[in-house]
Amino acid sequence: MIFFFLSFVVPFVENPPKIDGILEEVWNLSPVISNFTQQEPLEGEPATESTYVYLLQDKENLYVAFKCYQGVKPVLEIRGWDNASGDYVTIFIDTYGDGDKAYFFTVSTSGTQEDGIVVRGGVSSDYTWNGIWFAKAYLTDYGYNVEMKIPFKSIRYKNGEWGLQASRWIDKKDEWDYYIPVKRFQGLRVCDFSKIVVHPEIKGRFLEVYPVALVKYSSDLRPDMGLDISYNPAPSFGLNLTTNPDFAEVEADPFTVNLSKYAIYLQERRPFFIEGQDLFKLHMSGNFNIGGSPIRVLYTRNIGRIVDDSTKVPVLFGMKEILKIKNIENAFMYVLTGEAGNEPLSHYIAFRTKTSLSQFLNCGFTYTGKENTINSTRVLTFDGSYLKGNNDILFQGSFGDSSGKRGPAFYGNYSFMNDKFMFSANGSYIDGNYAINEVGYITSKGYSFIGGFGPVFVPQNIVKYWGFALGSVFGKDFEVKNPSLGFFVFTFINMKKSNINWSFSISDHWEDTSNVDFNYKSKSGNFNIHHRFSEKLRGGFWANLNYGFNWSSYYTCYYSNYGFYANFEPLPNIHFDFDVDGVGWWEEGLKMFDLRLKNMEENYITFSPELDYYFSTRIKFGLRTQFVYENNTNSIISERINPIITYNISPKSWIYLVYTVTYDRDNKMIKTDEGSTFKIRYLFYF
Incomplete structure (x- = not known):
């Protein structure tokens, strides 16, 4: 008999199941979770296919199994880590039972694993967290099975009551099914999870030793090494140390044309800074938000940046610490950078503490700073958030001191959206003396208020x-x-x-x-x-036409961004991406109805064909290319070709083999960069 459980104790087993995707009799000891409900396409209706979930535990691991019935053959797409595609299932566990965060573990029909953390009660997901866990998928005559083994040492937790949610994606039907029903406009909410009781008998977490070896060849051979150590003596405490951290990028930043007067915001690509970024970010919901984003008081691309146009600041040492005591979570980061160009030896410090005042209300305090012999930047920030039902409120109050230049900043956002109505209001105030760009990222200074409302059908x-x-x-x-x-x-x-x-x-x-x-x-x-x-082809198109001040040409004019993309999967293990991005503008004084592509003053079009060939879920050959066309010269002005082979040896362990060649035009195409990189990151855990 199938029950809808509000709470149950996860059964303890002495002889755990073998993780191979074939369900053994031991799973019959588990209560059976079923009766999934659609979120899409028909919200609130019963799932069109049956799904059964089982949970077990032993002294060291949590075991999860899915039994998925499907009337048609499941969609199987072979992808690498953190890129589940085709049909897949997900288990969510709120290991503190406080409704704030939850780990999620996803497995596709091909066996691709994906993991991360649901943050701020469910409004956003952080995919940068990577855990040590094991899974297998197995196709059957009735559909498919999935088995997972999640070591308690790989997660932070408290002993006792946890939260539980499960979901399933059926690709051919575009159908999302959930164990605990999820409303379309409200989205996933950790506080709504059902309850399970788990009693791990193991103390502490993995000691992770993570050496990195790198050999780069361009004009000469340049070997390098680094070391990361993660020490977690208790489930609620973790310390990360790094020396000469792995900051080697295997893929370059894309070509951009900047028409504004502000520096372009660049995504972080370096592993040391990517992992745990959610602790220092305020996350907005994905619903009706029309204003600006929260103040970025920590922008890690400032650390180890390029100075004097070509000199890279070395990162000598880094440390991160995380501590959770009941409803209080603390995070600390310290990074030491060396001298380079006009940049002296510098100390970067970031600290954050956050507390849950209730299931729906959080508040936090953040300090970010940079210290050296020439100047200093210190930023103190208070923030609060409220998330209940369809209501989402964020607030920030900040004060910055940059070598005596002092000023405040404030930010607030409210959004509401259901199946009848949507409303959003956003306001910010950035003082003219609020100068934090040594550690954070801000653009315009002043005040702004924006609001909008309308019906939903x-x-x-x-x-x-x-x-x-x-x-x-x-x-x-x-x-x-x-x-x-x-x-x-x-x-x-x-x-x-x-x-x-x-x-x-x-x-x-x-x-x-x-x-x-x-x-x-x-x-x-x-x-x-x-x-x-x-199932094999997706695509899209976007375009905008604007009239405003063009800081690239220093006059007012019409300008446009446009592009399209296509994703094609001819076989389960082959994936093509073709992206085209254009940016251009017309001469000053030209009227809107006189605008033509052929009379653009400047027009840059970036073509980015990409190919991924998966030998398995662990081994991939990728080809990244970029070609930039300029209308003034009627020619390609830049080319970049970047083949890469990646091999996921074991959990969190990778081998990379990368080649990059770049050509730029100076009357004719000239090779401006060429090099090969071999990198290995191998995790030893105890």
Whole structure:
């Protein structure tokens, strides 16, 4: 008999199951979890296929099994770690039972494993966490099975009551099923998880020793080594140490054209900084948010950056610490960088403490700073968040001191969305003396307020749901005397195979150019569509047309960003991506109805074909290419070819073999960079 369990004790077994995807009789000792409910496409309806989940434990591990019935053959797509595709299942465990965070473990029909942490009660997921766990999938005549073994040493936890959720994705039906029903517009909520009782008999966590060896050949041979150590004497405490950390990037940043007056925000790619980033970030929900993002008081791309155009600052030492005591979580990071160019020896410090005042209310305090013999930057920030039902509130108050230049900053956001109505309000104030870009990242300084609202419709036919919103924005940059006022309209349509969005805005805008206030009518139109043509082919197109100040050419004009993408999977182990991104602008004074592609003043088009060939879920050959076209010269001005072989030897252990060659145009194409890299990261754990 199948029951809907609100709580149960996970049975203890002396002889645990073998992890091979074939379900043994020992699983019959577990209570059976079933009766899944759809989130998509028909919210609240029973799942169209049966799913059964089983849980067991021994002294050292939690065991999970899925038995998935399917009327048609499951979709099998071979991918590498953290890239589950095709049909797959996921188990979520809130190991502190406090409704704040949860680990998730995903396994696809091909055996691809994916893991991460659900943060801030469920509004966002952090895929940078990688654990040590084991899984197998097995295709059957009724569908497929999945078995997992999750060592208690690989996760942080308390003994006793945990939260539990399970989900299943059925690719051919575009169907999301959940054990505990999940509302479409509210999304996953950790506080709604069912309860299980788990009693691990093992103390402490893995001691992880993580050496890295690197050999790079360009004009000469350059070997290098590094070492990471992770020591976790208790489930709630962890200490990470690193010397000469692994900051070697196997893929370069993409080509960009910057039309604004601010530095482009770059994604972090270095493992030491990627892991655990969620501890220092405020996460917004994925629902109706129309304003800016929270203040980035820690921007790790500042650490070990490029100075004097070409000199890279060395990172000598790094340390991270995490401690959780009841409802209080603390995180600390210290990094020492060496001298390079005009950059002296510097100390970077980041500290955060967060406490849960209730199941729905959190508050936190963050300090970020940089110290050296020339200057200092110190930033103190208080933040709070409230998440209940469809209501999502974020707040930040910050004070920055950069070598005596002091100023405050504030940020607030509220969003609400259900099946009838959506509303969002966002405000920020950045003082002119709030200078934190040595450790954080901010762009404009001044104040801004934006709000919007509108109806939502759920017709439940070919269109699953759609809505539109009207709103306005009011703000002023500290560099100008007059405020700007604007209005916008936004529409979205979500269908079974497509998503369509478009928006239009107009504002009376003021800009500071050469210390002179400049007024113009700013206009912007945006459109994007994403469509799933078949199981093997997906694609999309986007475009925007704007009228504003172009800081690249230093005049007002029309400018545009546009592009399209296509993902094609001819075989389960072959994946093609083809992306095209364009950015261009027209000459000053040209009217909108006179705009043509052929009369663009400048136009850059970046073509990025990519190929992934999977020999298995552990071994992959990838080919990354990039070609940049410029209309003025009617030629390719940059080429980059980057083949890469990756081998996932064992949990968190990788071998990389990379080759990169770059050509840039100077009257003719000249090879500007070429090199090969061999890198191995191998984890020893005890």
